[in-house]
Amino acid sequence: MTDAEWVVVQPLLPVPGWMQSKGRQPEAYCHRAMLDAIGHLLDNGIKWRAMPADFPPWDRVYAFSAVGAIAA
Template structure:
């Protein structure tokens, strides 16, 4: 992910609980590294366990992704990003009810 892409994506991500004073510990890997790893996985169509060694361990990335997915954060992130793209293109950001 380029610095320009990260500048757009970072504000759309949820703030970890420990940064909001809700307790807990800082995460071991930064969100940028985790997103880069998930993007690599999707782009190359590989299995979680086949992740190259220069990325965080596959089980930590999978746990991160699963936690976001289970709390519907992946969908929320996708929707926020789509709305931003549609807004910049001058299109309506409202989605029809599901």
């Protein structure tokens, strides 16, 4: 994701609970890294478990995605 794309997308994402002083722990992975991983998955048609090591763990990316939210 380019910096210009990130400027457009970032305001559309929900604010993490820890940033709203709700007492939650900070998230372990950056939203931009999560979106890059989802983009890689969609672009290359790979399986979740085949996510390259350059990205966050597949199960965290899955939980972050809409698919993970629907399946939970």
